[in-house]
Amino acid sequence: MEGAVQSVEENAFIASPQTSQPVYSLSWLRGIAALMVCIFHVKKYIWADQSPDIFTLSFTQGFLGVYVFFIVSGFVIPYSMHRNKYSLKKFFRFIAKRLVRIQPPYIIMLFVFLIWTYCLYQWKGWGQPWLFDLRGFVLNVTYLVPFFKERWIVIIFWTLAIEFQFYILTGLFYDLLMRNKWWRYGAFIIFLCLGKIIPEEYLTVFNNYIYFIIGFQLFLYDQKKIDIRELIISLVIALGITWFMEFPAGAITAFCTIALIYLLNFKNKMADFFGDISYSLYLSHGLACSATALFTIGMNSWLRFALCIAVGIAFSTLYYYGIEKIFLRWSKKIKY
DSSP states (O other): OOOOOOOOOSSSSOBOTTTOOBOTHHHHHHHHHHHHHHHHHHHHHHHTTOOOSHHHHHHGGGGGHHHHHHHHHHHHHHHHHHHTTOOGGGHHHHHHHHHHHHHHHHHHHHHHHHHHHHHHHHHHOOSOSOOOOHHHHHHHHTTOGGGGTOOOSSGGGHHHHHHHHHHHHHHHHHHHHHHOHHHHHHHHHHHHHHHHHSOGGGOOGGGGHHHHHHHHHHHHHHTTSSOHHHHHHHHHHHHHHIIIIIOHHHHHHHHHHHHHHHHTOSOOHHHHHHHHHHHHHHHHHHHHHHHHHHHTTTSOHHHHHHHHHHHHHHHHHHHIIIIIHHHHHHHHTOOO
């Protein structure tokens, strides 16, 4: 699954200009979501479609971490825009900042994966000799894979397409969404209806927009743009739509995410660490964990599981400090 990237600007938490109170819980949620997605895939690498006990059965729900990412993005992106006094004329600088922040670590990881598959074939004869195809690569890095019925180089990365569509959509309609509640809810309804019209196979932001709406409403409440009554009514409606029109597990995940935003709002070094490396863990765990699982065949399953998680965290930490943080610093230089 596919963890969608969390695009917090510089820090693992943000602070409200009105209250000057950091929202530490966003760091917690980023780390939790990334670990959920990681555990979901490691379970598949080791136990395939089997669930030998109650613990491994629970791991199959790790894919829900992606919806946590969507809610957090729905909060953070408009917050950043609000803080920077965003307007439509800043659209291209806003997108440029997002591109510098997100794309280079993603593209580099694609090359690492392609080199790894080539070396693995030459060394062990496993897999395919070469996966690179220029057309497919371009469609992957531009997130157009579903529209041209191409294959994802790494299927995990489909959620990056959703995230980037959200950046574009929010950049184009932010002023409208902030104008007043009637314009905002009208736009929300239109976006949700588009999600019912556009086939899910195209993986558009509209198919998942309800989660971003939840994050957006929490942002508005944090910034005192709506009162508690409007927040509760809108969240109840959103959770109802998710339960009855999407799936109950999504609604439960959304409810837990909302609760944890307030319950986990305290600083913790471990949470900050996992929040920092969450994007790198999302990008690299498929390679690091699957390689570990591959080379530990024959070991005890739980030992393999622990090794996969440990290696995934270690590799993503190196990737964060060695690759991602470079582009994070560069993205800070782009002001909008």
